Amino acid sequence: MxxxxxxxxxxxxxxxxxxxxxxxxxxxVELTGARRMMEITRGAYTEQQLWNKWLQSPAGRDFERGLISPSAFAERMAEEFGLSLPPSEFLHEFLTWAQKPxxxxxxxxxxxxxxxxxxxxxxxxxxxxxxxxxxxxxxxxxxxxxxxxxxxxxxxxxxxxxxxxxxxxxxxxxxxxxxxxxxxxxxxxxxxxxxxxxxxxxxxxxxxxxxxxxxxxxxxx
Structure with missing residues (x-):
């Protein structure tokens, strides 16, 4: 069928x-995070690899379950993804990724x-x-x-x-x-x-x- x-x-x-x-x-709601995250990680992942890693991210899952603070989330994401951005800048970026219906x-x-x-x-x-x-x-x-x-x-x-x-x-x-x-x-x-x-x-x-x-x-x- x-x-x-x-x-x-x-x-x-x-x-x-x-x-x-x-x-x-x-x-x-429009999602724009994948494109920006690819830029931040300087092409270390394909879009699909990045999406899969994001869905399985311990920091991301803990944040989405309300278990950790925004600052702890940013610090752990920097470690998991090898980000060069300071945690405060990453949070500023992150806020814009799902803000527009x-x-x-x-x-x-x-x-x-x-x-x-x-x-x-x-x-x-x-x-x-x-x-x-x-x-x-x-x-x-x-x-x-x-x-x-x-x-x-x-x-x-x-x-x-x-x-x-x-x-x-x-x-x-x-x-x-x-x-x-x-x-x-x-x-x-x-x-x-x-x-x-x-x-x-x-x-x-x-x-x-x-x-x-x-x-x-x-x-x-």
Whole structure:
């Protein structure tokens, strides 16, 4: 069965979605860190190598679980990646890597909310990026349920992260539609019984939501 056929089947009335659970980075928020990190490390890694190392970084994982301070994170990252930047400069750079929602992201979430669907955010993030989004955008205000890793202490793709989100949203796993740009997270969510899809960017997310009749039609002026 193709991905399009699977989506169409799951969008039938008897399979109606009760809640939507979304990742942030790469889905609703633009990520620019990989390109800049390649520059900082002076080409020591390919983009894929850098991404893999970042996902497995002990310092990164501890920071995203809320276990260490920003300064400790910066110092440990400098050691792990052999950075020449002072920790304070690295933190300044790091703050800019996930600060801008894709154009239209807030509007799209409002359209989901207008359909009466519970809207949750399940994201691996950190204190700096989360606080920036809270203070400088209206993106997080569109959600009814928030599950940021630095506050829950749980990272995707662990089953505990999905179990916590499912319990918090008060739905059965099979009644939740989940979208993430990381295939490992999508696979883990599907294994937990959640309807999981990989999307990259706002356009793909809008298509997915539309196929499941989860967004209201845009108003004409």
């Amino acid at each position: 193709s991905a399009a056929q699977r989506r169409k089947r799951m969008a039938r009335p008897e399979n109606r979605v009760a809640a939507v659970l979304l990742d942030l980075g790469g889905v609703l 894709f154009p239209g992201a807030e509007t799209l979430l409002r359209r989901v909310a207008e359909s009466g669907i519970a809207l949750g955010c399940l994201t691996n993030t950190n204190r700096l990026h989360w606080e920036h989004l809270l203070k400088n955008t209206a993106l997080l205000a569109q959600f009814t349920h928030l599950f940021p890793s630095h506050l829950t202490g749980l990272l995707k793709p662990s089953s505990e992260a999905f179990a916590n989100a499912v319990a918090g949203m008060g739905c059965r796993p099979e009644d939740i539609l989940f979208a993430d740009d990381n295939p490992d997270n999508v696979a883990a969510a599907a294994a937990f019984g959640i309807r999981a899809f990989r999307v990259r960017g706002l356009t793909e997310l809008a298509v997915l939501l539309s196929e499941h009749n989860l967004i209201t039609k845009e108003r004409t002026r």
